[in-house]
Amino acid sequence: MKEVQIKAFEDKYHTQFREISLDWLHSNGLYEKADDDLLDNPQKYLENGSFIFLAHYNDEIVGTVTLSPLENNTFEIMKLGVIGTYKRLGIGRKLLQICIDICHEKEVELITLDTSSKLVNAIKLYEEFGFVHAEITTSYYESADVKMELKLRQ
16 A cells, blocks of 8 residues: 655645545535635635645545634634545544644644534544534534534643
8 A cells, every 4th residue: 555645735736625525525415605615715725824735645636634723823624534435544534633733833722623413433533633522602614513622732
């Protein structure tokens, strides 16, 4: 098995970034119009301090994740997804780990994410990394019925 490489987003991979996210959103019945802002305009997010990473495997892009700054020394993980045939290879784990590593480097206090209870395996992965369930106060996404947080500093 060839090594998975996690690389920063480049505009030439915009189509793959969008397609991977739309694939898992549609296959889980989670797509909503609000998803298009990031998927259509990743450069806008990058200019605002976000990070987008792509998992490369055998010269193919097979996974994505976005890490976006919020207020109060908090970052949010968004659009963590891996192409179905590449699941269970630890790719989601590597994508999540790079986000956590960056937050440690930046001395971020809190990482947050909104997800759906339909994404059972993703929730298990987050829990394995120490994320805990939190109360949903507001969410950008209607389908997000689970909020999770990882406190890195007290």
